[in-house]
Amino acid sequence: MRSATVKKALGLQDSPHLHGKNVPAYESDPTVLEWLHDVFPSMGQVGEYFVGLLPFMRWIRHYNFQWFLGDLVAGITVGAVVVPQGMGYAKLANLPVQYGLYTSFMGVLIYWFFATSKDITIGPVAVMSTVVGSIITDVQKKHPDIPGPQVALSIAIMCGSIVTFMGLARLGFIVDFIPLPAIAAFMAGSAITICSGQVKQLLGETASFDTSTSAYQIIINTLKSLPTSQGYDAAMGVTALAALYILRSGFNYGARKNPRFAKLFFFLGALRTVCVILVFTLISFAVNHHRRKDPAFALVGTVPLGFGHTGVPVLTGDVIKLFASKLPACVIVLLIEHIAVSKSFGRVNNYTINPSQELIAIGITNLLGPFVGAFPATGSFSRSAIQSKSGARTPFTGIITACIVLIAMYTLTAGLYYIPKATLSAVIIHAVGDLIVPPNTIYQFWLISPLDAIIFAVGLIVALASTIPNSIYATVCLSVVVLLFRHAKAPGHFLGQAWISDRNSERPLFLPLDETEANPSIKVDRPRPGVFVYRFSEGLNYPNAGHYLDNLVQTIFKHTRRTNAEAYAKKGDRPWNDADSSDKDVSHLPVLRAIILDFSAVNNVDVTCVQNLIDVRTQLDRRSAPVPVQWHFANVKNRWTKRALTAAGFGSAPLQQVASANDDKARSDVEKGSVDMSVSSEVCDKPTEDGPRPFFHPDLTSALQKVDEYLALYPAE
Numbered sequence: 001m002r003s004a005t006v007k008k009a010l011g012l013q014d015s016p017h018l019h020g021k022n023v024p025a026y027e028s029d030p031t032v033l034e035w036l037h038d039v040f041p042s043m044g045q046v047g048e049y050f051v052g053l054l055p056f057m058r059w060i061r062h063y064n065f066q067w068f069l070g071d072l073v074a075g076i077t078v079g080a081v082v083v084p085q086g087m088g089y090a091k092l093a094n095l096p097v098q099y100g101l102y103t104s105f106m107g108v109l110i111y112w113f114f115a116t117s118k119d120i121t122i123g124p125v126a127v128m129s130t131v132v133g134s135i136i137t138d139v140q141k142k143h144p145d146i147p148g149p150q151v152a153l154s155i156a157i158m159c160g161s162i163v164t165f166m167g168l169a170r171l172g173f174i175v176d177f178i179p180l181p182a183i184a185a186f187m188a189g190s191a192i193t194i195c196s197g198q199v200k201q202l203l204g205e206t207a208s209f210d211t212s213t214s215a216y217q218i219i220i221n222t223l224k225s226l227p228t229s230q231g232y233d234a235a236m237g238v239t240a241l242a243a244l245y246i247l248r249s250g251f252n253y254g255a256r257k258n259p260r261f262a263k264l265f266f267f268l269g270a271l272r273t274v275c276v277i278l279v280f281t282l283i284s285f286a287v288n289h290h291r292r293k294d295p296a297f298a299l300v301g302t303v304p305l306g307f308g309h310t311g312v313p314v315l316t317g318d319v320i321k322l323f324a325s326k327l328p329a330c331v332i333v334l335l336i337e338h339i340a341v342s343k344s345f346g347r348v349n350n351y352t353i354n355p356s357q358e359l360i361a362i363g364i365t366n367l368l369g370p371f372v373g374a375f376p377a378t379g380s381f382s383r384s385a386i387q388s389k390s391g392a393r394t395p396f397t398g399i400i401t402a403c404i405v406l407i408a409m410y411t412l413t414a415g416l417y418y419i420p421k422a423t424l425s426a427v428i429i430h431a432v433g434d435l436i437v438p439p440n441t442i443y444q445f446w447l448i449s450p451l452d453a454i455i456f457a458v459g460l461i462v463a464l465a466s467t468i469p470n471s472i473y474a475t476v477c478l479s480v481v482v483l484l485f486r487h488a489k490a491p492g493h494f495l496g497q498a499w500i501s502d503r504n505s506e507r508p509l510f511l512p513l514d515e516t517e518a519n520p521s522i523k524v525d526r527p528r529p530g531v532f533v534y535r536f537s538e539g540l541n542y543p544n545a546g547h548y549l550d551n552l553v554q555t556i557f558k559h560t561r562r563t564n565a566e567a568y569a570k571k572g573d574r575p576w577n578d579a580d581s582s583d584k585d586v587s588h589l590p591v592l593r594a595i596i597l598d599f600s601a602v603n604n605v606d607v608t609c610v611q612n613l614i615d616v617r618t619q620l621d622r623r624s625a626p627v628p629v630q631w632h633f634a635n636v637k638n639r640w641t642k643r644a645l646t647a648a649g650f651g652s653a654p655l656q657q658v659a660s661a662n663d664d665k666a667r668s669d670v671e672k673g674s675v676d677m678s679v680s681s682e683v684c685d686k687p688t689e690d691g692p693r694p695f696f697h698p699d700l701t702s703a704l705q706k707v708d709e710y711l712a713l714y715p716a717e
Contacts, residue, residue: 055357214466513526528593
């Protein structure tokens with residue numbers, strides 16, 4: 001019974017002709033029906049899919065008071081931070097500050113239903129807000145009559161629809177195609193651009209210039225406009241920024257010097273933004289309470305109470321056309337920041353997120369958010385770090401945070417009026433400053449992979465000289481080009497055989513000849529004369545098949561001679577491109593006998609690469625005529641690859657000796673090596689009229705043994 005189960009798992013069938021202790025069995029070829037069965041989900045998998053759309057159902061039944069305490073502390077801490085940050089990020093999006101509160105509320109309220117991370121908090125973020133702000137500015141330059149909130153809510157709905165579809169289709173793996181250097185360049189370039197755009201308001205400059213252009217233009221215009229700075233605004237901005245950094249440094253120093261109070265210092269540090277906003281708002285209130293019509297410095301102004309913009313958002317095709325070209329950049333920003341943040345916190349806190357489910361979470365958030373006035377939102381790195389360190393136990397933390405934001409929207413709006421705009425700019429600069437990649441990280445990129453460091457540099461330069469979306473496109477496209485080039489030009493290796501001692505025995509080890517030649521301490525036996533062992537390093541498919549096989553043919557031509565030197569009756573019959581010219585002595589070179597291809601790195605093949613193999617076989621058969629070349633394939637793991645090779649004329653399905661699992665003697669014979677467990681064709685040693693049939697082998701050792709047997713039976717003349 002056990003033997004039958006093993007055979008079924010391996011896709012093997014008993015031969016109708018042979019019976020006994022060691023039953024030969026044929027590995028059946030895969031079929032299209034089998035492929036369809038693997039592609040289409042079963043009813044059980046469909047059920048798991050729908051249950052997985054609401055992950056909270058798995059843990060909510062086990063919710064307890066201890067978890068609630070952790071979530072309560074984390075939720076209150078994050079809520080205190082998200083209120084001022086949300087207002088600041090709304091200004092980045094060129095929207096009234098209340099839209100930041102709407103976005104903060106909806107992000108944390110909806111996410112917990114779909115979350116697979118306990119640490120992530122969704123809401124307005126600096127980079128996405130900047131992209132939305134630039135789109136609003138571009139649209140209003142052409143159509144001043146279109147209000148900014150309408151554009152922002154339309155962007156949220158479109159991005160939410162796209163991301164939700166990607167999540168439902170389980171396309172979360174797409175994020176894996178965006179490498180770390182591209183993400184780092186995007187984040188650093190965005191941070192510098194955001195900081196440079198906030199300096200104008202930080203210093204209270206009255207000169208009029210566009211802060212949505214490229215970073216270098218903003219920096220130049222800011223420096224030119226320094227004489228127009230207002231003293232009171234600059235005082236409220238610069239001192240607030242200095243206070244934020246001084247408080248952070250002080251609390252970090254205190255935590256290092258007094259580890260017992262590290263938790264206390266952490267919470268104080270997390271609340272530093274709230275403290276600074278509160279202090280400077282009180283100062284502003286004292287200064288401007290009796291002069292609201294003519295304040296001494298710029299204030300946030302009136303913030304409507306509660307939800308003043310609820311309703312069905314206006315979505316028109318004309319508005320969508322105006323920003324349609326920017327949608328890919330918006331979607332990429334949503335994906336990059338959220339998935340990168342959630343994966344990093346999952347690794348730190350020992351759990352695994354589901355990228356596709358996370359896409360559903362941010363997609364649904366951006367679909368429903370606009371109904372209460374929320375603009376595009378995604379995962380925030382800074383607030384997620386605070387939530388993680390505050391002791392969040394479950395995604396339910398978002399409900400606590402939503403309650404804090406709701407309380408602020410209905411009770412604190414009068415006080416929000418007096419927040420200085422310069423102080424709000426200081427909060428933004430302080431929040432995004434940590435996104436800038438430190439120099440030691442860039443140097444680490446250079447040490448690991450200089451190409452990745454170059455990609456980072458290109459992305460950063462494009463972000464500063466052009467726009468953030470262009471930086472995303474440049475780094476992603478450049479990374480894809482590098483990936484394709486590495487794949488297309490992947491180096492194949494000719495292998496030799498070395499022997500390593502293992503206790504009292506020796507076992508073979510196959511090493512690349514081009515690498516071992518540089519190390520004389522490694523003794524490598526080259527394959528038999530006229531035999532070549534070749535390994536594909538990064539798969540075999542249409543981009544790299546030509547490169548691999550050209551290298552294979554050129555090396556074989558260089559190290560072998562034609563079997564029949566008199567193949568051309570006349571000198572003029574020789575092709576112009578024949579490498580074996582008549583005046584070159586190649587008699588010392590062996591004739592080509594066999595080729596062993598190591599498919600350990602090959603998962604599947606396509607029509608193009610199989611056709612290239614056929615062309616190479618024809619080309620080499622001419623060289624070895626009248627005896628065709630022996631072809632052997634080792635480490636072929638994929639049954640579809642075997643089927644493809646067989647269908648292309650490289651032989652019939654392999655025959656495998658399978659020892660009966662219930663026969664102790666048979667198992668003993670296998671362990672002693674007296675039973676050949678190699679996968680090979682039925683009787684393929686002797687060439688047939690149609691040419692030799694290949695062998696399929698489980699490893700290179702058995703393949704080389706079969707070649708040795710063939711050479712012993714049919715030595716070269």
